[in-house]
Amino acid sequence: MAKAPNRLIVFMSKRMIACDEASFLISVREDRRLGFRRWWQLKMHLLSCHLCRKYARQVGELRYTMEVYREGCSHESCTHHLSPAAGSRIGEELSRELKAK
Amino acid sequence: MSDSKENILDPQQWVERYGDYLFNYAVVRVNDSGKAEDLVQETFLAALKARDRFRGDSAERTWLTSILKRKIIDTYRKKYSSKEFAFGEHEDTIFDGDFYRSEEPFKGHWLEGKGPNSYTLLPEGELEQEELMRFINLCIENLQPQLASAFIMRMIDEEDSDTICKELGITPSNLWVMLHRARLKMRDCLEKHWLK
Numbered sequence: 549m550a551k552a553p554n555r556l557i558v559f560m561s562k563r564m565i566a567c568d569e570a571s572f573l574i575s576v577r578e579d580r581r582l583g584f585r586r587w588w589q590l591k592m593h594l595l596s597c598h599l600c601r602k603y604a605r606q607v608g609e610l611r612y613t614m615e616v617y618r619e620g621c622s623h624e625s626c627t628h629h630l631s632p633a634a635g636s637r638i639g640e641e642l643s644r645e646l647k648a649k
Numbered sequence: 650m651s652d653s654k655e656n657i658l659d660p661q662q663w664v665e666r667y668g669d670y671l672f673n674y675a676v677v678r679v680n681d682s683g684k685a686e687d688l689v690q691e692t693f694l695a696a697l698k699a700r701d702r703f704r705g706d707s708a709e710r711t712w713l714t715s716i717l718k719r720k721i722i723d724t725y726r727k728k729y730s731s732k733e734f735a736f737g738e739h740e741d742t743i744f745d746g747d748f749y750r751s752e753e754p755f756k757g758h759w760l761e762g763k764g765p766n767s768y769t770l771l772p773e774g775e776l777e778q779e780e781l782m783r784f785i786n787l788c789i790e791n792l793q794p795q796l797a798s799a800f801i802m803r804m805i806d807e808e809d810s811d812t813i814c815k816e817l818g819i820t821p822s823n824l825w826v827m828l829h830r831a832r833l834k835m836r837d838c839l840e841k842h843w844l845k
Binding site for chain 2: 565566567568569571572575576578579580599602603605606607609610611612613614616617618628629630631634635637638639641642643645646
């Protein structure tokens with residue numbers, strides 16, 4: 549009876565993952581569903597690791613930030629503009645090509 | 650087939666009407682304004698050649714954007730196959746000596762200062778759009794080109810993994826590792842910029 553907890557600990561620790569695997573799973577989780585075993589391993593790791601908990605939160609924030617970045621530039625009001633010089637250069641190139649036809 | 654005016658191609662006005670839009674689209678994805686200008690020009694020229702094939706069943710801008718999108722993916726592919734970039738022997742493993750400790754018994758733990766430091770990645774208060782753009786640009790520039798391509802296709806174009814793997818000629822497990830590394834580096838880079 550006394551051995552049971554030890555065996556349990558050994559059993560559990562063989563299945564424990566370190567931060568490298570945990571952060572990998574946090575990333576994979578962004579793109580697809582984890583299987584039960586991986587999900588459980590990550591859950592257990594996050595319970596005991598405050599750095600990876602922060603990491604998981606920040607990866608979510610990174611997704612949000614990239615969304616803001618994408619949205620910010622999909623509207624007409626974006627901060628990037630084709631410079632007048634480049635605009636006229638491209639215009640000239642186009643009309644030259646049109647005339648050649 | 651539609652005869653409505655919007656669907657008739659008018660190359661003369663393209664630059665004026667779509668130049669900024671296409672330039673934006675390109676610069677967010679290639680992170681280089683010179684390169685983006687070239688891509689816009691190539692797009693217009695390609696569109697001019699393919700003008701007869703324009704069916705008019707989509708808006709002109711959508712059509713031009715689809716041509717530009719192809720061109721951007723081609724630049725990713727070129728970057729991916731460039732010789733100057735070597736992915737290293739760890740291409741398929743999640744271990745990265747830049748971020749994790751390699752000595753027992755702490756193998757796989759965060760290296761000092763490489764794990765997250767602050768609780769949040771975002772600065773306090775309203776996020777300044779321009780500042781955000783600048784930092785993201787900087788951090789994407791710091792990524793190796795292959796990582797950047799995969800990251801942009803996933804996060805900005807929201808392509809699914811099958812499409813990205815097909816376009817870049819990689820396996821799904823390559824892709825998961827690449828996205829993981831890109832996220833590691835982007836997170837690290839953004840946190841450092843905002844903590845300053």
